[in-house]
Amino acid sequence: MSDVIVRGGTLVRPEGRLKADIRVSEGRIVEIGPDLKGAPHHIDATGLHVFPGLIDAHVHFNEPGRTEWEGADSGSRALAAGGGTLCFDMPLNSTPCTITPEAVDAKRAALEAACVTDFALWGGLVPGSVDQMAAMAERGVVGFKAFMCDSGMPEFPYADDNTLRDGMREAARLGLPVAVHAESEEMTQALASAAGSTATDFLASRPVQAELDAIARAVDLAGETGAKLHIVHVSTGGGVAKAAEGRARGVDVSVETCPHYLFFTEDDLDAIGVAVKCAPPLRHPDEHAMLWGEVLDGRVDFIASDHSPADPSLKIAGDFRASWGGVAGVQSTLAVLLERGLDGRRLRFEHISGLTSANPAARFRIPSKGALLVGKDADLLLLDPSRSYTLDAAKLFQRHKMSPYVGFEFTGVVLRTMRRGETIFLDGKIVGQTKGKFVRPDV
Numbered sequence: 537m538s539d540v541i542v543r544g545g546t547l548v549r550p551e552g553r554l555k556a557d558i559r560v561s562e563g564r565i566v567e568i569g570p571d572l573k574g575a576p577h578h579i580d581a582t583g584l585h586v587f588p589g590l591i592d593a594h595v596h597f598n599e600p601g602r603t604e605w606e607g608a609d610s611g612s613r614a615l616a617a618g619g620g621t622l623c624f625d626m627p628l629n630s631t632p633c634t635i636t637p638e639a640v641d642a643k644r645a646a647l648e649a650a651c652v653t654d655f656a657l658w659g660g661l662v663p664g665s666v667d668q669m670a671a672m673a674e675r676g677v678v679g680f681k682a683f684m685c686d687s688g689m690p691e692f693p694y695a696d697d698n699t700l701r702d703g704m705r706e707a708a709r710l711g712l713p714v715a716v717h718a719e720s721e722e723m724t725q726a727l728a729s730a731a732g733s734t735a736t737d738f739l740a741s742r743p744v745q746a747e748l749d750a751i752a753r754a755v756d757l758a759g760e761t762g763a764k765l766h767i768v769h770v771s772t773g774g775g776v777a778k779a780a781e782g783r784a785r786g787v788d789v790s791v792e793t794c795p796h797y798l799f800f801t802e803d804d805l806d807a808i809g810v811a812v813k814c815a816p817p818l819r820h821p822d823e824h825a826m827l828w829g830e831v832l833d834g835r836v837d838f839i840a841s842d843h844s845p846a847d848p849s850l851k852i853a854g855d856f857r858a859s860w861g862g863v864a865g866v867q868s869t870l871a872v873l874l875e876r877g878l879d880g881r882r883l884r885f886e887h888i889s890g891l892t893s894a895n896p897a898a899r900f901r902i903p904s905k906g907a908l909l910v911g912k913d914a915d916l917l918l919l920d921p922s923r924s925y926t927l928d929a930a931k932l933f934q935r936h937k938m939s940p941y942v943g944f945e946f947t948g949v950v951l952r953t954m955r956r957g958e959t960i961f962l963d964g965k966i967v968g969q970t971k972g973k974f975v976r977p978d979v
């Protein structure tokens with residue numbers, strides 16, 4: 537791959553913006569400054585913003601074994617089209633689930649053959665998998681994901697307190713984080729058995745308190761065991777605040793939220809339908825406002841898509857009980873942050889670049905990624921911040937074109953995505969010639 541200079545763009549970094557050229561050689565950023573010379577190829581970024589490539593720490597590409605739902609090929613193309621260059625695939629929804637070293641090997645091989653972005657893998661923490669964690673760590677997983685309530689998949693059972701405690705102890709020994717889906721099993725089970733099939737019934741079955749209770753318990757267990765804790769897809773401002781209380785007590789806890797909690801509220805459920813059924817569910821506008829407040833105050837560590845598509849036959853219009861849960865939004869993370877963050881809320885470009893790149897790279901110890909700095913991988917996206925578009929299903933690269941964002945208008949167009957110096961997405965098309973690489977944490 538020959539050297540290239542990305543010329544004249546405005547670099548967006550958490551610490552500020554800088555108008556500068558970037559010289560890329562052998563997939564790395566080798567020089568940043570004005571009027572760079574010494575490369576045979578130039579990419580004109582005049583008038584454009586250059587962000588580090590998005591790191592999406594939470595996707596379900598369902599490969600191997602359930603590619604009729606998504607697949608790493610289509611899923612990673614969608615990620616690249618939204619400016620992403622690295623994803624972390626979750627351990628469930630694939631077959632087998634990633635709860636043994638052999639399953640890590642199988643998933644790594646499948647993604648190496650299919651993914652256009654780079655990828656990392658989560659291992660699973662389920663009853664009986666604690667003694668597999670060390671071998672999975674050796675294979676390079678970024679951490680271990682556990683459910684504190686029913687996952688919906690019998691082959692990925694929820695982690696009771698003993699499993700969670702033992703798993704956190706082992707994760708602490710291995711120096712890796714445990715990520716939890718934080719909703720209380722007791723509360724959600726009891727309420728779900730009484731629920732009907734409307735959006736209102738579904739909301740009643742998964743209350744805010746179920747999230748708060750589970751976060752409190754996870755934080756206590758992390759404090760007891762010394763584990764690093766990561767709370768995935770926090771849906772409430774109160775949930776972020778609970779995690780922050782833990783952090784103030786010295787517990788090593790991070791939180792992510794997802795674009796759908798920042799874009800929609802429960803008032804949208806009837807209009808958008810089961811495309812936006814997810815767990816935890818969308819929240820009341822007051823809760824949504826508090827979550828935004830936490831993002832703006834810097835207490836949310838990063839934003840991940842939790843891209844979780846299913847076969848369309850599993851999404852039954854109007855039936856919030858029977859429909860499979862999950863939002864398919866991997867292509868729209870940056871779009872949502874730009875659209876809903878910049879205007880009235882004054883989220884800054886610099887903050888977005890931390891939320892989508894620098895912070896997940898730091899949290900999961902991937903020092904080669906996430907920043908526009910000399911020596912880092914040349915993972916970046918070029919954004920035209922002034923252009924607007926209405927999202928059309930035909931522009932989605934995911935396997936099934938169901939996305940709650942279809943039909944909405946967004947300002948800010950990703951024109952080009954570069955992964956390790958190679959342009960993989962350009963002007964609406966996937967153009968990458970090589971596949972992504974497996975990325976392991978620097979533990």
Ligand SMILES: [Zn+2]
Binds near residue numbers: 594596626842844
């Ligand atoms: Zn998920």
